[in-house]
Amino acid sequence: MRRLDRREETAGQGHIPYPGRVRHGGVRQVAPVFQNDWAELLADEFQQPYYQALRAFLIEEYRRYTVYPDMYDIFNALHYTSYADTKVVILGQDPYHGPGQAHGLCFSVKPGVPPPPSLQNIFKELHDDIGCPIPDHGCLEHWARQGVLLLNTVLTVRRGQANSHRGKGWERFTDRIIELLNQRERPLVFILWGRNAQEKKAMIDTGRHLVIESAHPSPYSAHAGFFGSRPFSRANAFLQQIGVEPIDWAIPPIRVARRA
Numbered sequence: 450m451r452r453l454d455r456r457e458e459t460a461g462q463g464h465i466p467y468p469g470r471v472r473h474g475g476v477r478q479v480a481p482v483f484q485n486d487w488a489e490l491l492a493d494e495f496q497q498p499y500y501q502a503l504r505a506f507l508i509e510e511y512r513r514y515t516v517y518p519d520m521y522d523i524f525n526a527l528h529y530t531s532y533a534d535t536k537v538v539i540l541g542q543d544p545y546h547g548p549g550q551a552h553g554l555c556f557s558v559k560p561g562v563p564p565p566p567s568l569q570n571i572f573k574e575l576h577d578d579i580g581c582p583i584p585d586h587g588c589l590e591h592w593a594r595q596g597v598l599l600l601n602t603v604l605t606v607r608r609g610q611a612n613s614h615r616g617k618g619w620e621r622f623t624d625r626i627i628e629l630l631n632q633r634e635r636p637l638v639f640i641l642w643g644r645n646a647q648e649k650k651a652m653i654d655t656g657r658h659l660v661i662e663s664a665h666p667s668p669y670s671a672h673a674g675f676f677g678s679r680p681f682s683r684a685n686a687f688l689q690q691i692g693v694e695p696i697d698w699a700i701p702p703i704r705v706a707r708r709a
Contacts, residue, residue, distance in 0.1 A: 482495070485527075516614075517605065526553055530596060536696065537640065542603065557593075579685075589700070681696075
């Protein structure tokens with residue numbers, strides 16, 4: 450077996466998320482995966498046998514295949530949006546499986562990458578719903594930093610093979626995240642697009658939280674109930690009703706540095 454490079458050696462130590470070991474004052478301590486409140490909330494999950502098996506699977510997958518997103522981006526949704534700051538949850542399925550697209554936020558792509566068809570339809574509905582201009586890129590970090598948790602239910606995928614990491618343990622992990630969010634005293638908005646996301650409705654207290662359901666924004670289903678569903682204005686109306694600052698859904702353009 451070949452020797453692992455540095456990135457593979459650190460897989461699972463904050464990258465393929467798993468608490469690493471650090472020395473502090475001569476004492477070995479656990480280094481948290483997250484630098485926000487998710488660290489404490491999810492600490493026990495990393496010790497569960499299912500997660501140990503998932504971690505072993507992922508290390509082997511990243512060694513042998515091209516896997517998306519980059520291991521350093523797997524948990525960007527939780528890095529960008531803390532538990533306490535979450536206002537809206539948008540559930541996706543698994544990451545984009547094309548080169549350079551996925552970066553840990555569901556439906557989002559990196560700046561400079563053309564928005565996939567589902568994201569184009571999301572932008573069309575955003576424009577039709579609240580009049581936001583169609584963005585010139587597909588990066589949704591602006592939403593994530595305001596409290597929109599962009600969470601896939603499966604967090605990794607093998608290149609070119611949709612659903613290839615389904616059933617390996619991610620669903621149990623992300624179900625725990627949904628359970629924790631459902632326990633929040635302050636109400637949230639859950640946006641569930643498509644049948645896969647809507648299966649999670651049973652985990653949500655609909656008497657406290659707002660659940661917005663519609664067809665998936667995929668070109669195959671967008672005309673079957675996604676277009677015209679007005680998720681963005683409905684989410685903001687609910688947030689304002691409970692006294693929470695609404696989301697600025699308008700995505701700023703990419704700023705191109707001027708040449709001197």
